[in-house]
Structure formats: C-alpha cells, structure tokens
Amino acid sequence: MSGLRSNFEPGTTRWAMRRAQWTALGITGEDLEKPKIAIVNSSSGLASCFSHLDGIVPPLSDAIRAAGGVPFEVRTAAPSDAITSAGAAGQYILPSRDLIANDIEVAVEGALLDGMVCLSSCDKTTPAHLMAAGRLNIPAIVVGCGYQPSGRYRGEHVDFEDVFLYAGHVATGKMTVEELAEMSSCAISGPGVCAGMGTANSMHIAAEALGMALPGSTPVLANSPRMWETVAEAGKRILDLIAADIRPRAIMTDGAFRNAVTAVLAISGSVNTLKHLQAVAVEAGCDTDVYGLFERLAPEVPLLTAVKPNGERRIDEFEAAGGTSALLRQLRSLLDLTRPTVGGRTIAEIAEIAETAEVRDEDMIRPVDRPLARHPGIVLVRGSLAPEGGIVKRTVADDAIHRFSGPAKVFRSREEGLAGIRAGEVEPGQVLVLTGLGLRGSPGMGFTSAFVFALDGAGLGDKVAVVTDGQMSGLVNKGLSVAEISPEGALGGPLGLVHDGDRISIDVDARTIELEVPAEELERRRAGLPPLPPAPGCSWLSVYARSVQPLGRGATLGG
Structure with missing residues (x-):
C-alpha cells in the first residue's frame, strides 16, 4: 500500500534502524511495506476488568495479518476503579485517563504507525482510547471487550x-x-467490566453511538462468541479504513457527539460520560459543548431502558434485546442519521435496517413513544453555589428527593466525612458539603462514592443531600447528590466558601442550586482564602495538578 507514513525512504538512517530492529522480530522485507497497526492493549494483572485482554491480542494479530497488515502490541497503564482507587483516596483514577492517552501518543506517534485497534475495558480506557484517536487522527477502531459475568x-x-x-x-x-x-x-x-450501567458500559455504548466502535459490538459479554466475532472483524476493518483514509476526526463531529449524548441520556448512563465525551471532543478538535448538549437534549430524550442501578434489569438483558444498535433504532427520530461510522455504514443504515438493528425485546429497550419515563436521567444544575454547573443522576423510578433545603455541614475530605458519619455528626435535614476534592484541590477529583454509600448504610441516604466538587462512581444512584460542582472549592469557587450552618437549596426540577449567603459576605470570605499553592514534586499527580484544565474542557491537560 503506497503512501503509508510508516514507510521510510530506503537507505535513510530511519529506514535502516527500523529494518534492523524489526528483522530481529521476524518481520520480513515484504512486511515492511505493509500497513503497521497498533494493538493498544490497556491490560493489567491487577483486576479482572483486564484479565482477558492479553488473550485477545493473538487472534486480533492473526486477523490483521490475514487482512494484509502487520500488528504491533502496544501496552498502556490500565486503571481499575476497584483497585487503583485505593491509593491517594482515589485521586489516581481520573488522571490515569490522560496518562493512557499519552502512553498511546508516545508509542503510536513516536513509531509513526498507520492505524490502531484499541482494546477497551474498564472506565478510563475507553475515553482515553477515543481521546488518543482524536489527537493522533489516524484510522482507529475501539473494541469494547465486554462485561463480566455475575454470580x-x-x-x-x-x-x-x-x-x-x-x-x-x-x-x-x-x-x-x-x-x-x-x-x-x-x-x-469471570473477566470484564462491572455488570451494570456504570461508566464502562456507558462509554462502550457511547463509543458505538459516536461511530468509533463497530456496529452491534456493544455491550457484550466478555469472551463470548460475539466478542470474538467483533475482534476478528476489527482486525480486517482497520485495513479498510487505512485504504480509504477514513480518520477519527471525519467521524467524531458535532452530529456524532449529539448522537452519543442522546444514547447516554436514553440509558441514563454514568455521570462520568459528560467530562469524558467533552475531553474526546477537545482532543478531536471538535468545537462541541458536550455539557451544553446534555442540558439542551435532556428534556427531549426519554428513558428507554432501566439497567441496574437505574432499575432492576441487567446488562445481559440489554444485550439480548439488541444492545446499542437496537437502542439507535429506537432513537432514530432523534439522531443525526447522516453520520458515518468505522463500520462503513452511516447511523441511518445501522438504525433503519431491522436486520442489523433488531429490537428483540421492546419492554427492555422501549420505543420513544412508549418510554419508561420522560424525566432526564442526567440533570445539570446551576446557581450561586455552582455557577458553572453540577451534575445530578436520576433513576428511572426517580424516587429520590427533588427539592431539598437545609443547613450545611462541611467536610474537607472523604475521610473526614466518613469519620463524621461514624461519630454521629451527620443529622437528618443537613446538606453535606464535601469540598476540596476537585481537579486541582484533590488533585485529580477525589472519589466520594464511599461517602454516599456510608450514608445509605447509616439510614441517612434519603434524609440528607450531598454536594461535592469530587466525582461519583458511575454506579452511584443513591439519594440526592450533586457532584462535580464547578468551579471547584479549592480555586475559590463558592463551594469552598461554605460554612457550617449556611443554608443551601437544591431544586432538581428547576435545575438550580443556591447558597443563601449574601454576595458581599462570600467576597469577604474569598478574600481571606490563601491561594492554592503550586503542586510540588515530579509525581504524576503533581504534573496533573499543574496542567489540568477545567471540566468545561473535559479536564484535559494543557499549558
């Protein structure tokens, strides 16, 4: 195949060095002229989320070779929320997303490979792979490697x-x-991601709706025949994308992000999809306000399915009902049907042809004119406590409190909050403030899910409200919680100015969150705050703290 960026002029230093290195790997002179494909393997032996990925590499390599390419396995960091959140109070979780994207850039761009197939599993790998695809803009396919079987x-x-x-x-x-x-x-x-509509399955579905995963490939049981079929198809299809020069930025356009947001709203997906999809848009050079899309589309998109924790149905039932392709078929009146996909078909061709998007259970994946509910599954609230927004997750049953007003009880770390619950400091009627857990203050966004579950265990889940600039797990759906308050408290945002006893009012239906303290008093408090000191040292978290951008930019890294 001519014109490959991986082919260097014979006789040059780069050509000779590459030939010497790759000949030692068993690569022939004929192979050197073929497309070179990265198999991005975000694998780790630390968690069951990734334990099957190494086994996927050999058959994928065989499929790439059979299609006329040369595969190269590339490894990256592989964070698991269940395991990697143990250190630094969960601060490594979100920053690991950007570390993976950078791992890919170093390996794939450094070697000038021609395309990549990304093996996506736990929460941060899918957005990281999409971010890298947008950044490098070389032909790429995301393969969702499946959810774990339950017991x-x-x-x-x-x-x-x-x-x-x-x-x-x-x-x-x-x-x-x-x-x-x-x-x-x-x-x-068995191996695979959490078997609920958490961040991993939500992002796998979003990747297919975005057009970057093969049609009909998500969600899927890990190591199932359908997963293996997708792996084989991806190995062949990546060569077609290279031949046709179909690149991610031609796929990940404004209309594609609108489709992904519509799909996430219809499944009441993880709240983490907002910042992840915004980060992907930034990396893909697409001037799309993903947060704005969620705000504008939320009233229009009904809830069509109720997979745990949004209801009692299971992810395997969603797959059996037709999965993402069936969801897109039900949503086709709300989608940009002109958008292309890595599978070579447009969204219209996927969603409108029953053979490729059969809805096998319309009680599991409802039509838009017979939804489970019409309220938004994800709500952005704004007000004096969150001028740039905060996020509320709602279940299909929507049995959480919609309005809450009460005195603030302030905690400045997750551990302080958990200790407060154990000590009986939390009382019914309070609005519990967890501040200092944002992108810079934590750094990396502190993980606050354990605090919410501890409240539930203490019988307080429906008697208090929680507001925080930290992040929640995609599986959290308990009580009234407002997460990812922006601007964050550590940077002088109103959340960091709250004192015990200040009154806070939340109205989910009106999409408001107010701190009932006079503006002049807040300015007085802000003036007394010491500036946030620069992050010292050379650790990854300190590098992240010095370069992370606001949530409106997807918490991507910049100067």
Whole structure:
C-alpha cells in the first residue's frame, strides 16, 4: 500500500534502524511495506476488568495479518476503579485517563504507525482510547471487550454493584464482615467490566453511538462468541479504513457527539460520560459543548431502558434485546442519521435496517413513544453555589428527593466525612458539603462514592443531600447528590466558601442550586482564602495538578 507514513525512504538512517530492529522480530522485507497497526492493549494483572485482554491480542494479530497488515502490541497503564482507587483516596483514577492517552501518543506517534485497534475495558480506557484517536487522527477502531459475568449470593443474583453498595453497610452494622466477604467472593465469575450501567458500559455504548466502535459490538459479554466475532472483524476493518483514509476526526463531529449524548441520556448512563465525551471532543478538535448538549437534549430524550442501578434489569438483558444498535433504532427520530461510522455504514443504515438493528425485546429497550419515563436521567444544575454547573443522576423510578433545603455541614475530605458519619455528626435535614476534592484541590477529583454509600448504610441516604466538587462512581444512584460542582472549592469557587450552618437549596426540577449567603459576605470570605499553592514534586499527580484544565474542557491537560 503506497503512501503509508510508516514507510521510510530506503537507505535513510530511519529506514535502516527500523529494518534492523524489526528483522530481529521476524518481520520480513515484504512486511515492511505493509500497513503497521497498533494493538493498544490497556491490560493489567491487577483486576479482572483486564484479565482477558492479553488473550485477545493473538487472534486480533492473526486477523490483521490475514487482512494484509502487520500488528504491533502496544501496552498502556490500565486503571481499575476497584483497585487503583485505593491509593491517594482515589485521586489516581481520573488522571490515569490522560496518562493512557499519552502512553498511546508516545508509542503510536513516536513509531509513526498507520492505524490502531484499541482494546477497551474498564472506565478510563475507553475515553482515553477515543481521546488518543482524536489527537493522533489516524484510522482507529475501539473494541469494547465486554462485561463480566455475575454470580449468586444465597440464591439471589449478585454483581459488583451490590458489593460496592453493601460495603457501606458494614460500618453501620447493617451487614457483617463475614456476610460481605461471602458476597464479594461470589459476585464476579469471570473477566470484564462491572455488570451494570456504570461508566464502562456507558462509554462502550457511547463509543458505538459516536461511530468509533463497530456496529452491534456493544455491550457484550466478555469472551463470548460475539466478542470474538467483533475482534476478528476489527482486525480486517482497520485495513479498510487505512485504504480509504477514513480518520477519527471525519467521524467524531458535532452530529456524532449529539448522537452519543442522546444514547447516554436514553440509558441514563454514568455521570462520568459528560467530562469524558467533552475531553474526546477537545482532543478531536471538535468545537462541541458536550455539557451544553446534555442540558439542551435532556428534556427531549426519554428513558428507554432501566439497567441496574437505574432499575432492576441487567446488562445481559440489554444485550439480548439488541444492545446499542437496537437502542439507535429506537432513537432514530432523534439522531443525526447522516453520520458515518468505522463500520462503513452511516447511523441511518445501522438504525433503519431491522436486520442489523433488531429490537428483540421492546419492554427492555422501549420505543420513544412508549418510554419508561420522560424525566432526564442526567440533570445539570446551576446557581450561586455552582455557577458553572453540577451534575445530578436520576433513576428511572426517580424516587429520590427533588427539592431539598437545609443547613450545611462541611467536610474537607472523604475521610473526614466518613469519620463524621461514624461519630454521629451527620443529622437528618443537613446538606453535606464535601469540598476540596476537585481537579486541582484533590488533585485529580477525589472519589466520594464511599461517602454516599456510608450514608445509605447509616439510614441517612434519603434524609440528607450531598454536594461535592469530587466525582461519583458511575454506579452511584443513591439519594440526592450533586457532584462535580464547578468551579471547584479549592480555586475559590463558592463551594469552598461554605460554612457550617449556611443554608443551601437544591431544586432538581428547576435545575438550580443556591447558597443563601449574601454576595458581599462570600467576597469577604474569598478574600481571606490563601491561594492554592503550586503542586510540588515530579509525581504524576503533581504534573496533573499543574496542567489540568477545567471540566468545561473535559479536564484535559494543557499549558
């Protein structure tokens, strides 16, 4: 194939060095003229999320070779929310997304490879792969590598979400350590991502709606026949994309992001998709306000499915009903049908042809004229406490409180908040403020899910409200919580100015959140705040803190 950027002029230093290195790897002179494909393997032995990815590489390599390419495995960091959140109070989780994107840039751009197939699994890998695809703008396919099979606990279905929830009950005595140990030892029965509509499955679905994953490939049970079919198809299809010079920025346009946001709203996906899709848009050079899309589209997009934690249905039932392609078929009246995809078909061709997007259970994936609910699953609230916004997640049943007003109780770390719950400092009627956990203050956005689950375990989940500039897990759906308040408290945002006893009012229906303190008093408090000191040292978190941009830019890195 002529014109490949990976082919250097014979006789040059770069040509000779590459030939010497690759000949030692068994690559022939004929191979050197073929398209060179990166298999981006975000794998790790630390978590079951990734434990099957190494096994995917050989058959994918075979498929690429059979299609006329030369595969090169490229490894990156592989964070798991369940494992990597242990250190630094969860601060490594979000920054790892950008580290993966940079890993890919160094390997793929440094070697001037011609295309890439990205093996996506846990929460941060899919957005990182999409970000890298947008940044490098070489032909790329994202392969969602599947959700984990769940287990049974005392005769009932149990999955990782249940373990996550009930861990908060031990501290309050509602569950014993022995019971939790028994549950956790049988909740996961194989590799893959969490079996709920958390961030991983939400982002896999968003990637397909965006056009960057093959049609009909998400969600999928890890190591299932359909996953292997997708792997084989991706190995062949990446060569077609290179031959046709179809690049990510031609796919990830404003209309594509509108489709992805519509799909996320219809499934009441993870709140983390907002900042991830915004980051992808930034990296793809697409001037799209993803947060604005969520605000504008939320009233228009009905809820069509109720996968846990949004309802009682399971992700395997969503897959069996037709998955993302079936969802797009149901949503076709609300989509930009002209958008192309890496599969070679437009969204119209995918969504309008029943053979490729069969809806096998219309109670599982409802039509838009017969939805489960019409309220938004994700709501952006704004007001004097969050001038740039905060995010509320709503279930299909929407049984959480819509309006709440009460005195503030301020905690300045997750640990301080958890200690406050154990010490009985939290009282019904309070608005609990967790501040200093934002992108810069944490740094990296502190993980606050454990605090919410501890409140639930203490029987306070529906008796208080939580507001924080930290992040929630995509599986959190308990009580009234407003997360990712912006601007963050550590940078002088109103959240950092709240004192105990200040009155805070939240109205989800009106999409408002107000701090009932006079503006002049807030300015007096702000003037007394010391400036946030620069992050010292050379650690990844310090580098991140010095370069991270606001949520409106997707928390991407910049100067």
